[in-house]
Amino acid sequence: MVSQLSWYLARVGGLMSWWLLSATVVWGLLVSTRVLGPRVVPGRLLDLHRFLSGFSLVFLALHLIGLLADSWVEIGLVQILFPFTSDYRPVAVAWGVIALYLLAAIQATSLLKSRIPHRWWRYVHTSTFALFVFSTVHALTAGTDEGTVRWTTLGLTAAVAFLVIYRLLIGRRTDAGGPGVPAAAGRAGEPPVRHEAPGSRRVVVQEVGKPADGVVAVELAAADGAPLPAWEPGAHVDLVLPSGLVRPYSLCGDPADRDTYRIGVLHVPDGRGGSTDVHSLREGQRIAIRGPRNRFPLVLADHYLFIAGGIGITPILPMVRAVAAAGREWRLVYGGRSRATMAFADELLFLGGDRVKLVPEDTDGLPDLAAALADTPPGAAVYACGPEPLLAALEKTIATDFSDRHLHTERFGTPRTGQQQPDAEEFKVELRRSGRVLPIPADRSLLEVIREAVPDTPSSCEEGFCGSCELRVLGGTPDHRDTVLSADERDRRDVIYPCVSRARSPILTVDL
Numbered sequence: 001m002v003s004q005l006s007w008y009l010a011r012v013g014g015l016m017s018w019w020l021l022s023a024t025v026v027w028g029l030l031v032s033t034r035v036l037g038p039r040v041v042p043g044r045l046l047d048l049h050r051f052l053s054g055f056s057l058v059f060l061a062l063h064l065i066g067l068l069a070d071s072w073v074e075i076g077l078v079q080i081l082f083p084f085t086s087d088y089r090p091v092a093v094a095w096g097v098i099a100l101y102l103l104a105a106i107q108a109t110s111l112l113k114s115r116i117p118h119r120w121w122r123y124v125h126t127s128t129f130a131l132f133v134f135s136t137v138h139a140l141t142a143g144t145d146e147g148t149v150r151w152t153t154l155g156l157t158a159a160v161a162f163l164v165i166y167r168l169l170i171g172r173r174t175d176a177g178g179p180g181v182p183a184a185a186g187r188a189g190e191p192p193v194r195h196e197a198p199g200s201r202r203v204v205v206q207e208v209g210k211p212a213d214g215v216v217a218v219e220l221a222a223a224d225g226a227p228l229p230a231w232e233p234g235a236h237v238d239l240v241l242p243s244g245l246v247r248p249y250s251l252c253g254d255p256a257d258r259d260t261y262r263i264g265v266l267h268v269p270d271g272r273g274g275s276t277d278v279h280s281l282r283e284g285q286r287i288a289i290r291g292p293r294n295r296f297p298l299v300l301a302d303h304y305l306f307i308a309g310g311i312g313i314t315p316i317l318p319m320v321r322a323v324a325a326a327g328r329e330w331r332l333v334y335g336g337r338s339r340a341t342m343a344f345a346d347e348l349l350f351l352g353g354d355r356v357k358l359v360p361e362d363t364d365g366l367p368d369l370a371a372a373l374a375d376t377p378p379g380a381a382v383y384a385c386g387p388e389p390l391l392a393a394l395e396k397t398i399a400t401d402f403s404d405r406h407l408h409t410e411r412f413g414t415p416r417t418g419q420q421q422p423d424a425e426e427f428k429v430e431l432r433r434s435g436r437v438l439p440i441p442a443d444r445s446l447l448e449v450i451r452e453a454v455p456d457t458p459s460s461c462e463e464g465f466c467g468s469c470e471l472r473v474l475g476g477t478p479d480h481r482d483t484v485l486s487a488d489e490r491d492r493r494d495v496i497y498p499c500v501s502r503a504r505s506p507i508l509t510v511d512l
Contacts, residue, residue, distance in 0.1 A: 006067075006070040009065065010065075010066025010067045010070055011066070013060065013061070013064075013065070014059075014060075014063040015139070016056075017056045017057075017059035017062075017063055018135055018139045020053075020056035020059060021053070021056040021103075021131070021132070021135060022132065022152070022156050024053045024056060024128075025129070025131075025156075026156065027048060028128065050110075053107070057103075057107070060100075060103070068080075075088060079093065080097065083098055089142055091141070092138060092142035093138075093142055095134045095137045095138040095141070096134070096135070096142060099131050099134035102127050102128075102130060102131040103131055105127065106125060106127065106131065109125065136153055200240055200290050201290070202224070202288055203221060203222055203223055203261070203289050204220070204285070204286050205219070205220060205281050205282065205283055205284060205285045205286075206219045206220060206260060206283065207219040208281060208282065208283055211343040211344050212340060212344075213338075213340045213341045214341060215267070215311065216267070216281075217262060217264050217343070218262070218265065219253070219260045219262050220260060220261045220263070220287075220289065221259060221260050227259065229291075230255070230258065231251055231255055231261075232255055232294055232297065232298065233297075233298045233315070233319040234250075234294050234296035234297050234298055234318075234319060235291070235293060235315075236249055236250045236293060236295075237251060237263070237290065237291040237292045237293075238290040238291055239263075239287060239288075240288035240290065241277040242280075242285075242287060243273065245273055245274050245277060246458075246459065247274035247278075248291075248468065250264075250314040250315035251263060252314040252317045252318060252344070254318070255318060263314065264311060264344065265278040267279050293468075295484060296315055296385070296410040298319050298323075302328065302379070303328070303329040303330070303379070303381070304323050304328060304330040304331075304382075304383065305331055305373065305380055305381070305383070305405075306330065306331070306332040306333070306383050306384070307333045307334075307335075307367065307382065307384040307385075307394060308335070308385055308386055309334075309335050309367075309384075309386020309387050309390040310336050310337070310341070310342075310386055311343065312385035312386030312387070312410075313343060313348075313385075314343075314385075315410055316334075317344055317347070317348065319383060320332055320351065320352065321351065324351060324352065330352075331356075331375065331376075332356045333357050333359060333369075333372045334348065334356065334357065334358050334359065335359040335360075335361065335366065335367045336359075336361065337361050337362065338361070339358065339360045339363070342358060345358055357372075369393060369394050369397045370397055370401065373397060373401070373402045373405060374402075376405060379404060379405070379406065380405050380406070381405075381406050382394075382398065382406065383408045383409075384408070384409050385412070387412075388411065394409075395409070424442040424502060426439060426442050427440050427502065427503040427505070428506065429449065429507070429508050429509070430475070430508070430509040431453060431454070431510065432511060432512065433512055434453070434512070437507070438452075440502070445499060445500065446496070446498035446499075446501065446502060446508075447459060447462065447469055447499040450471075457469070457498075463499065463500065464482035464484065464499055464500035464501070470484075470496075470497055471495070471497075471510045471511060471512065472510065472511035473493060473496050473510055473511075474509040474510060475509035476503055476504075476505040476507055476508035477493055477504040477508075478492070478495070478496040478501055479503055480496070480501050481500045481501045481502065482499075482500055485497075496508070496510065498510075
């Protein structure tokens with residue numbers, strides 16, 4: 001009876017694990033070939049890919065437990081760990097052992113994706129196809145369900161073939177009027193017409209306050225009254241403003257409040273118009289948002305030092321609340337032009353008391369970064385957001401004297417689109433879907449030129465820090481000049497942020 005139960009356990013676990021693993025591969029192809037849409041892949045689709053993979057591991061564990069308990073096949077740990085050592089169908093079992101090692105490598109690099117060079121993860125992840133082949137051969141030859149596996153294999157092969165052919169056809173489509181190929185831009189010099197992008201959510205301005213001189217705090221609620229998407233400290237949303245401009249702003253409210261979002265925006269009269277639009281918003285006015293997205297996540301640490309400059313306090317504020325609520329050690333150094341211009345200062349003082357150090361420049365000068373860092377223990381997490389001079393000085397101080405602190409930064413002041421960069425050189429971009437090849441002059445950004453051919457190309461900050469203009473690179477070598485990618489991701493060749501980045505190769509091919 002025990003042996004029969006073990007056999008059924010091994011059989012059901014193996015089949016379910018193989019089906020789920022196959023579904024993981026097909027879903028990964030669906031996402032990567034953009035069958036589900038040409039825009040940036042929503043996080044929930046990637047979450048489903050991870051869920052299928054994790055669920056297949058559960059049934060794989062049941063399969064292995066059943067094999068170890070089954071006295072008829074007589075498979076032990078040695079036979080599971082080393083190929084060609086099993087007396088029961090040694091070659092068939094060997095395919096499964098090899099697949100097990102591939103699966104372990106893929107899962108390990110996926111779990112460590114944020115801590116290893118991206119190319120390592122990419123190279124290992126491509127072995128998923130070999131894993132699928134080995135596991136399918138194992139399922140066909142090692143068990144007693146060859147018929148079921150055979151028909152399933154035929155269906156999966158057809159699905160994979162379709163996806164590959166689709167990728168080849170859509171990548172080389174040259175008919176300018178065909179589906180999926182946007183119409184050309186209007187007359188030269190005209191700004192692109194921006195439409196509300198898929199995934200936008202209509203919101204209503206619920207309240208407009210003034211937390212400091214030159215700063216407005218805007219509270220937004222869903223126009224339909226539904227709860228807003230959940231978010232974590234460090235997240236931002238893209239505001240689709242009445243003028244058609246799209247700009248990212250950090251959320252500075254309470255993540256537990258699903259009814260409203262709060263943003264704080266400094267008015268920059270000589271800016272690119274986004275802050276002027278926000279300062280013109282009135283209660284009851286309806287706009288759209290996209291997101292939230294988080295490229296500045298709060299990591300777990302025993303001690304935190306927060307450093308904010310000016311309106312850079314907005315992503316820091318919810319972080320301070322979260323860390324204080326968790327009972328962690330923390331301090332905040334907050335600099336500004338004057339006390340009157342420092343938004344949310346009273347709120348922070350009430351929350352942290354003497355943990356909060358306000359440094360108005362007109363009375364106290366610039367923050368003493370070295371002194372602030374000296375008060376932190378080794379291994380402390382340092383979170384900073386503010387103008388570029390502040391962040392550059394902080395990076396230099398940490399690199400020189402405090403290399404054992406872990407720095408996390410968010411920028412909002414990189415070179416603007418349209419400004420010629422000193423080392424910029426001309427190159428070409430190929431839009432794979434339409435087959436067009438466009439020259440990129442040294443004095444124009446990649447995003448500007450692409451927009452002339454594809455007016456609806458998404459973007460937001462246009463300064464290289466929000467990541468909303470992300471494009472998939474199909475060929476060539478990007479020259480990453482954004483602040484989205486971390487230091488160990490600067491060699492990535494599969495993605496580019498065209499608002500500020502360029503190309504190291506003579507031609508760059510993108511998925512447009």
